[in-house]
Amino acid sequence: MTDTTVLDTLRRAVPAASLEAGSATDMPTLYVDRDHIVDVCRVLRDAPSLQFALLVEVTSVDLLPAEPRFEVVYHLACLGEAYGHAPARRLRLKVRVTAADPRVSTVTSIYPGAGWPEREVYDLMGITFDGHADLRRILTPDDWQGHPLRKDYPVQVRKDAASWSPLQLTPEEFAANVRSAQMQADKAAGKK
Amino acid sequence: MTVNMGPQHPSTHGVLNIVLELDGETIVSADPTVGFLHTGIEKTAEQKKWQQIIPLVERMDYLGPQSNSLSFCLSVERLMGLEASMPDRVTYIRVLIAELQRLSSHLVWLGTHGMEIGAISVMMYCFREREQLLNLNEMLAGFRMFPSYIRIGGLREDLPRGFHEAVTEFLDKFPGKLDEYEKLLTKNQVWTKRTVGVGYLSKEETIAMGLVGPIARAVGVPYDVRKVFPYLKYETFDFKVPTATDGDVFARYTVKMEEMRQSVKLCREALSRISKTGVYDCGDYRYVPPPKDRVYTEMEALIQHFLLYSQGFNVPKGECYVPVEGPRGEHGFYIVSDGGNRPVRIKARAPSFFAVQGLSKLIIGGLIADVIAVIGSTDVVMGDVDR
Numbered sequence: 001m002t003d004t005t006v007l008d009t010l011r012r013a014v015p016a017a018s019l020e021a022g023s024a025t026d027m028p029t030l031y032v033d034r035d036h037i038v039d040v041c042r043v044l045r046d047a048p049s050l051q052f053a054l055l056v057e058v059t060s061v062d063l064l065p066a067e068p069r070f071e072v073v074y075h076l077a078c079l080g081e082a083y084g085h086a087p088a089r090r091l092r093l094k095v096r097v098t099a100a101d102p103r104v105s106t107v108t109s110i111y112p113g114a115g116w117p118e119r120e121v122y123d124l125m126g127i128t129f130d131g132h133a134d135l136r137r138i139l140t141p142d143d144w145q146g147h148p149l150r151k152d153y154p155v156q157v158r159k160d161a162a163s164w165s166p167l168q169l170t171p172e173e174f175a176a177n178v179r180s181a182q183m184q185a186d187k188a189a190g191k192k
Numbered sequence: 193m194t195v196n197m198g199p200q201h202p203s204t205h206g207v208l209n210i211v212l213e214l215d216g217e218t219i220v221s222a223d224p225t226v227g228f229l230h231t232g233i234e235k236t237a238e239q240k241k242w243q244q245i246i247p248l249v250e251r252m253d254y255l256g257p258q259s260n261s262l263s264f265c266l267s268v269e270r271l272m273g274l275e276a277s278m279p280d281r282v283t284y285i286r287v288l289i290a291e292l293q294r295l296s297s298h299l300v301w302l303g304t305h306g307m308e309i310g311a312i313s314v315m316m317y318c319f320r321e322r323e324q325l326l327n328l329n330e331m332l333a334g335f336r337m338f339p340s341y342i343r344i345g346g347l348r349e350d351l352p353r354g355f356h357e358a359v360t361e362f363l364d365k366f367p368g369k370l371d372e373y374e375k376l377l378t379k380n381q382v383w384t385k386r387t388v389g390v391g392y393l394s395k396e397e398t399i400a401m402g403l404v405g406p407i408a409r410a411v412g413v414p415y416d417v418r419k420v421f422p423y424l425k426y427e428t429f430d431f432k433v434p435t436a437t438d439g440d441v442f443a444r445y446t447v448k449m450e451e452m453r454q455s456v457k458l459c460r461e462a463l464s465r466i467s468k469t470g471v472y473d474c475g476d477y478r479y480v481p482p483p484k485d486r487v488y489t490e491m492e493a494l495i496q497h498f499l500l501y502s503q504g505f506n507v508p509k510g511e512c513y514v515p516v517e518g519p520r521g522e523h524g525f526y527i528v529s530d531g532g533n534r535p536v537r538i539k540a541r542a543p544s545f546f547a548v549q550g551l552s553k554l555i556i557g558g559l560i561a562d563v564i565a566v567i568g569s570t571d572v573v574m575g576d577v578d579r
Contacts, residue, residue: 026270026512053399054415056515059539061528073526075513075541082415083399090421092513113402116549124234139227139578148235149537155239 006030006091009050013043027090034104037074037095041110044076044091051086052076055111058118060097060125064151069099070127074107097127106132124149197563199228205304205567206574208548217559222552226545229578237538241504242268243344245538249525250338252540253576256297258289259518260540261342264525266423268344271512271529274479279471280425282346287424288359288462289332289342290516291455295366296325297519297571298452302373305445305568309386314376321369324362331355345480346473356468363459370452377445387442391554391566394439401550405521405543407570410447411439417517424516431458441562441569448571479505504533513541520544520571544576 006028010019017036022029032040044052056075063069072095080088095104106129107114118129119138126147129135137144146153169177198209207228213221233252237245249264250257269275299322306314326336331352333339341348377383393403395411408415416433418426434450436443473480481500482493509531515524521543528537547570554566 024511026514054404055402056522056524057513057526057539057541059526059537061537063536075526079399079413079415080420082420083395083413088420090513111402112397112400113546113549116545120545137227139230141227148232153235155235 006044006050009047010040010043013047014039022092022094024092027092029092029094031094031096034095034097037093038105038107038110040093041074041076041107045110049086050078051084052078052091053083054079055107055113055117056090058107058114058121060121060127060149062125062149062151067098068096070097070102070125071095072097072104072121072127102127103130104128105130108132123147126150195560199225205572208567208572208574208577210551210563212560212563214560217561219556219558219560219563222555222563224548224551226548226574226577229574231579233579234538234540238535241533242507242535243500243504245535246343247338247340249538249540250340251575252542252579253518253520253523253544253573254337255300255573256293256519256523257338258293258342259297259516259523260525261340262286262290263514263516263518263523264527264538265342265344266514266516267512267525267527268507270514271510271527272344272479272507274345274474274476277474277476278346279474281466281470282472282474283424284462284465285347285351285472286342287426287429288459288466290424291458291462292325292328292359294455294519295452295459296322298448298455299325301448301519301568301571302445305565305571306377306383308564308568309383311377311380311383314373317369317373317376321366328355328358328362331358343473343480345476346471348472350469350472351466356463356466359459359463363456363463366456367453370449370456374449378449384442386562386565387445387569388438388440390441390558390562391569392438392440393550393554397553398439398550401553402546403521403550404546405517405519406444406447406451407521407547407550409433409435410443412437417515417522421515423514429458429461441565444569506531506533507535515541518543520547520573520576540576540579542576542579544570544572544574547572548577 007019014036017040018033020031022031044050054077056077059073061071061073074093076091078086078089097104104127106118116138118132119135121127122129122135123137123139124147193214195212195214197212199207209225211223212219233248237248246261249260252260299318303315303318329339330336333341395413398408398411399413404415412435414433414435419433431454434447436447477496481497486493487497507529509529511528513524513526515522523543524541526539527535530536555563
């Protein structure tokens with residue numbers, strides 16, 4: 001694996017970041033510290049020799065009882081000749097996150113496609129992404145308690161999701177609502 | 193005006209809810225809401241032994257079930273170091289299954305896509321051929337939708353008698369059927385008026401949003417995992433990656449139609465390399481059950497069989513991600529093992545999840561009637577999105 005070119009380029013471009021090579025066998029893996037993940041991603045995407053244009057996936061692992069407890073995992077791919085000129089390869093970035101302060105900066109400014117995967121990590125693992133424009137729950141209902149993929153979350157739990165209630169309107173309220181919508185429409189038509 | 197499209201809308205491929213903000217008929221903003229089908233498969237899988245997970249993951253992308261189990265098995269096998277000992281026959285059978293799966297998935301896509309735009313008869317035609325593919329699944333495994341035929345370490349059993357003939361018969365007929373579909377659609381004015389120039393996304397935005405597979409190929413990015421990061425010896429097969437440049441609904445349609453032709457070619461080549469009977473697993477009885485005739489006659493085989501089905505096997509500590517080119521794009525499983533017989537974490541890279549995320553970019557600025565055409569062209573499967 002020609003891990004060294006990636007590592008060298010990154011060390012030169014982001015000298016402040018602490019980078020540490022991981023030991024995975026399927027693709028080069030880099031541990032990045034929490035404060036520099038956005039800078040590292042920017043270099044990986046933009047450096048002409050790297051061109052990791054595709055963010056494949058953002059996910060997370062709960063390593064309870066180890067500390068730091070969480071790892072946020074980013075899979076990147078350079079598509080080779082299909083999109084750019086750098087050789088096709090894959091890269092895994094990891095950010096260690098502690099249980100006491102589960103926060104990472106969002107990479108949506110570099111890879112807009114990270115928006116939903118980060119929401120999923122927040123929803124299921126409870127890791128917050130700073131600067132994310134729309135960090136809501138995505139797979140579970142909005143009022144769900146807890147983060148199901150955490151290891152300390154029970155597997156079989158029966159719970160009614162009170163995610164909605166039937167619309168309760170008196171006939172008067174309903175009529176007033178229709179009237180106001182009509183008035184707004186008339187106003188808009190008058191403007192035109 | 194705000195319009196709630198879905199989750200009961202017939203054309204949203206399952207249960208997808210999109211909150212559309214309209215100005216007249218033009219879409220100003222769109223907010224897709226997903227999660228209605230979330231069943232926590234990833235959490236459930238953490239409680240299961242490795243080989244018990246295969247039927248679970250097949251239910252994620254339920255139109256391409258064996259591309260789920262294939263990518264899962266490839267990841268686990270890479271982590272276990274079983275790749276080198278995998279016989280060629282198993283690899284080629286997997287290629288054949290993966291390509292038949294692609295045909296079957298694309299047929300559902302074409303049928304429903306056509307139906308949504310108003311070409312109802314296309315659906316009847318496509319489901320006729322898909323029925324034959326499901327019959328092939330039934331022949332293989334006795335189960336039409338979720339065969340669980342691909343296992344860690346090989347396949348569940350040998351090919352059934354008459355399988356070669358059945359596949360050949362299908363492959364002989366199918367290209368003619370494809371011509372039939374094209375005759376119905378490609379030059380059909382109603383079809384082209386609904387699809388040409390609709391739902392365009394630029395090359396840069398497509399890649400930035402993580403949209404790969406047919407959507408990226410329709411905008412001129414010839415990225416196909418089978419070519420760029422080959423697995424299953426795809427590099428020894430002769431096939432082309434069809435691309436288009438327009439990036440609209442019609443371009444996605446042409447790309448997928450050509451993909452089906454290429455898949456037929458791949459199926460033929462794979463079939464010609466597979467002997468009618470032979471090995472069907474890696475032969476390492478620590479991971480795959482011994483053949484039944486040995487289980488019934490030998491003590492050691494019986495013990496091994498019992499161990500495998502009661503305790504499973506251990507997968508070395510580590511992590512792995514091996515993607516495959518599923519019917520909807522790059523599809524893979526990130527798996528983490530602590531060295532035990534159950535995974536610490538599995539995570540599917542679901543192409544449909546990214547497609548639904550990108551959906552709002554595709555439909556904003558378009559007409560509300562085109563939303564249906566665009567959703568159809570992205571070929572999202574909600575089981576894959578929500579998992």
